[in-house]
Amino acid sequence: MSIRVDHQGWWSRPAERQKVPGPRRGSPLPGEPGPDTFRVSARVALTPEELTLATVDDFLAVLRLVLERSGLTAGQVAAKTSIARSSAYNLVSVSRRGLPVDPDQVLLFLTGCGLRMDQVDEIMRAWGRFALERRRHRASGELRPEPEPPRRNVDVGVDRCLEQLRLVRAAGDLDKAVTWARRLTSALLAEKAVEHVAARSVCSG
Known part of the structure; x- marks a missing residue:
């Protein structure tokens, strides 16, 4: 059976297609390809x-x-x-x-x-x-407000990035998750740079 998903009425069954002569029974109708029409x-x-x-x-x-x-x-x-x-x-x-x-x-x-x-x-x-x-x-007001994406030019620590990334990913918001993942990468690189500078200071001392 071929159906077309009705985006305007998700709560009801998709409407049946009208019969047209030509195609064999059970085959897709010609001229109606598309991502929302499938077997x-x-x-x-x-x-x-x-x-x-x-x-x-x-x-x-x-x-x-x-x-x-x-x-x-x-x-x-x-x-x-x-x-x-x-x-x-x-x-x-x-x-x-x-x-x-x-x-x-x-x-x-x-x-x-x-x-x-x-x-x-x-x-x-x-x-x-x-x-x-x-x-x-x-x-x-019973729902906890969703975490906001980090503002630009504001340093955010690794722990906070991890926390926010978990929250937005659990909420299913992939766009915000990507934003926080990028911030997490930046925070990790910054932390690594600080450790590197500290290690060099210890060696030189």
């Missing part, structure tokens, strides 16, 4: 217990479970869909703690893995519940 075989199914998603950790665990059942790698799923390779791996990273912010990515990932569409819908409804809960907590 889908609904060969992955979860049990009701596995679909019981009470927390964000449960949600992240089920993404990893679906990938495992599919027999694919995250890179192979990315190749089938419009998801960036790094984003696909980030969705199922064991170090991830935050809810994925882009529901379209989650939808593409699940359909790319071949999960049954009724179960895709159920998982996406769970995403909607968690996203709403997060917005409510953010509005009430």
Whole structure:
């Protein structure tokens, strides 16, 4: 079965294609190539217990479970869909703690893995519940504010860089993680330079 992912309505099943004469049954329609159109075989199914998603950790665990059942790698799923390779791996990273912010990515990932569409819908409804809960907590001030990226021309120590890198990576913000990783490299080089100067002073003394 070929489907087109509907980015405007992630909470419902993608609309079925209209039948057109010409192509043999089950083949992609001509003139409709693209990263969001791909072959889908609904060969992955979860049990009701596995679909019981009470927390964000449960949600992240089920993404990893679906990938495992599919027999694919995250890179192979990315190749089938419009998801960036790094984003696909980030969705199922064991170090991830935050809810994925882009529901379209989650939808593409699940359909790319071949999960049954009724179960895709159920998982996406769970995403909607968690996203709403997060917005409510953010509005009430219960959520801890996200760490800010380092300002330019401000020296930041190695320990602080490591701490912030762990936080933003756990939150799934790869852009900020890259920023902090660069700062960490600079801080390590600066620390090494200080140790080198200190060692030379000891030798000369």
